[in-house]
Amino acid sequence: MSSDSPKASSDRRTADATPHAASLIQSLRDIGYSAETALADIIDNSITAGARKVEILSDAASAEPAVAVLDDGRGMTMVELLEAMRPGSKNPLDSRASGDLGRFGLGMKSASFSQCKRLTVATRKDGTTSAATWDLDEVSRTNKWEVEIHDDLSGIPWSDMLGTQGTLVVWRSLDRLSGGIESDHRKRAEHINRLLAEAERHIRLVFHRFMSEDRPPLEIALNGRRLEPLDPFGTRFPKHQADRPDRLELKNGFVEFQSFTLPHHKEIPPADWNDLGGPEGHLRTQGFYVYRGRRLIIAGSWLGMARQTELTKLCRIRVDIPNTMDSEWKIDVKKASAQLPPAVRERMRLLVERLALTSKRTYQRRGKKLVDSEYFPVWQRIQRDGAIIYRPDLSHPVFADFAARLPDELQGEFANLIALIGSSVPVASLHSDFAGSPEEVRAEEADEQSLHQLADAMIPRLVEQGIERERIAEILCQIEPFKSAAAMAQGIINEKLDRYHNNG
Ligand SMILES: Nc1ncnc2c1ncn2[C@@H]1O[C@H](COP(=O)(O)OP(=O)(O)OP(=O)(O)O)[C@@H](O)[C@H]1O
Ligand SMILES: [Mg+2]
Incomplete structure (x- = not known):
């Protein structure tokens, strides 16, 4: 009997349905990451591993361009590394420590493959260094779920930068990150650098709370340049307004809400105002900011509850959820979307209504004051x-x-x-x-x-x-x-x- 023909057991019949490595690993490439969400997913792992410093490194101009994320977190043993390289290394149903940003045991692989065909992870823990590589071309050729193990790190870019403990994730064969540009090295480098520059803002925003609230703060650098956190509520400016925080108890924990109003543009330096609004501007960045374990997953949208209007342009509502609610919120692998549980949606709708009313009144008052002065307005x-x-x-x-x-x-x-x-x-x-x-x-x-x-x-x-x-x-x-x-x-x-x- 061949291995794929039906087998009879005592009470049920089964057949082998092992996935084909060559095709399934290709499918992992297309679950919708962009360069910025992919990088953020790698950084999630560094934060979960307790890193205090994360360095994004790139060599875009060379004949074999590479991008890497290096951290000083707790690192992995060889056994842990091989487990980590496995797609589906953890069960999404397992409970996780509160500071763990992961859920699916998939992110490192799917994020990396979305941008590159060769993923190498080198890691150091307890004085031992281990390294392994997934090479998608190899998997296609052999149709086997096999990683290559390295005894020698010399061919791995930036591996000399690993400290006493930590992990280095290297992307090579950057077919996606280089936009398919192969022969024109200058153009390819420009493309990669542009994507990295765009990712910079995303990273400053997504991880801003670790970069400003933690003691010591998390440091993230891009090619040696330290990135500044980007707090979408402008709380470092004295003229911002913060409402009283509010919380809602659900079956698996608390959801916390806090409404903020940005300072008026005349009250902060223009460079800071532009930085806060970003390329899309303030009109498009108002709305809810949903954080899972202090990591931003949804930014700047009223989630279908209101329109983004001039009147509410300065309003942003922070929503904090713990990682114990992932199934109710239907968190996705990329940590870039979620669905609101009905009770939360109801509370958020109330907050939006209240906000719309107050901002409308504020503007009306301001408008009146402008022209309604008793002292001879023109x-x-x-x-x-x-x-x-x-x-x-x-x-x-x-x-x-x-x-x-x-x-x-x-x-x-x-x-x-x-x-x-x-x-x-x-x-x-x-x-x-x-x-x-x-x-x-x-x-x-x-x-x-x-x-x-x-x-x-x-x-x-x-x-x-x-x-x-x-x-x-x-x-x-x-x-x-x-x-x-x-x-x-x-x-x-x-x-x-x-x-x-x-x-x-
Ligand atoms: N930088 C790192 N330092 C230490 N361990 C790491 C690092 N990156 C990954 N790991 C280990 O590899 C495992 C797999 O990572 P991966 O991102 O694929 O899944 P995850 O983080 O568990 O869940 P998710 O799919 O939601 O991201 C992690 O659970 C962790 O144990
Ligand atoms: Mg992860």
Whole structure:
């Protein structure tokens, strides 16, 4: 009887269905990793192994380009290494230590094969160094689940950098990471370097909590350059807002929630603002940030519960889950997606509703304050019959005083001219600019002469109202166009006030 023909046992019939190594190992390559999620999966293992330093190394320009992740974690013995090289080295149903970022016993292999055809792992533990390689071309040729064992490390790039303990994961034959570019070495190097540069942001974000909360902090470097953590809640900026944390008890542990509001873009340096928003910008990075064991798995999405709008642009909600809930959350091998258990979804929906309300109110208040000042705004905001209209206020002293000095026959024309400015506000164009890059939209700064003219017109009115001198300076500096030209405006206003008071 051949090995694949049915066998009869006492109560059931079975047949051999061992997977074909050559084809199954190829399928492992295509479960949807990108260069950045693949690298992050390798770094997960370093963190689980207690590493304090992780180095991403690359040699993109050489004839045989290679990329590696080196750590100083606890390393593996030869027996552990051979077990680790096995696809499905651990049972996903087994419980794991709370700091273990793994689940499937698959990540190191599937992440590596998604980018390369040759995976070498060299590792040192208790003074013993072990190394083994999966070579997909070899597996294709032999159709055997066999790794090569190395007694000599000299051919393994960066193996001389292994410390007293730790692990080095090397990717070679980078067919995927090099985008299939083979003959043009310069182009290939550019491609690899671009992917690594893009991965940098992902890594700073995914592991930011280990890089800032841990003592000592986890250090991650890319070709010798230490990466800074990227905290999507901007908590290092004093003007960020953090709501009270909240938790929900489920069968297998607690889910924790905390809402944050980023500082307004004027309250942090532009470089930091851009870094926080990233290439997609703040509109696209608002939303939930879900962490599993403090490792980010979902970033910047309202998960179908709300739209990403300008109003909620600064809102981010942190959701923390432990690794004991993986089956309820349907965590995937790549740790890049999850499904929300219904009770959690309900709580998250409430948080979103509350958030949308408060941010709407904040913006409305801010909008009102801008134009609703009792002290002569140049622009009026009028809400009528479901429409909002902005128009220059003709009774404003700066217009009224000027008009009073015009001959009668020009006064009507002057009023028409000002009204024309109001009716030709380019609403559609403003709207599209605000949808794109709102922080770049601003009113033109007034020049010195206009500030003089405006101060001349307003100061007497404010004095007439019996307002104290210091308060007048304060009021004027808070409204446009003085506010945007603060330094120059202050001088002009003080000079006028001096003159006005001295002249009685
Ligand atoms: N850098 C490392 N240091 C020490 N041990 C490691 C390292 N990388 C991998 N291992 C060992 O190899 C095993 C297999 O890793 P792999 O990433 O394939 O699966 P996992 O981490 O257990 O689960 P998952 O598939 O969810 O990532 C790990 O469980 C761990 O025991
Ligand atoms: Mg893993």
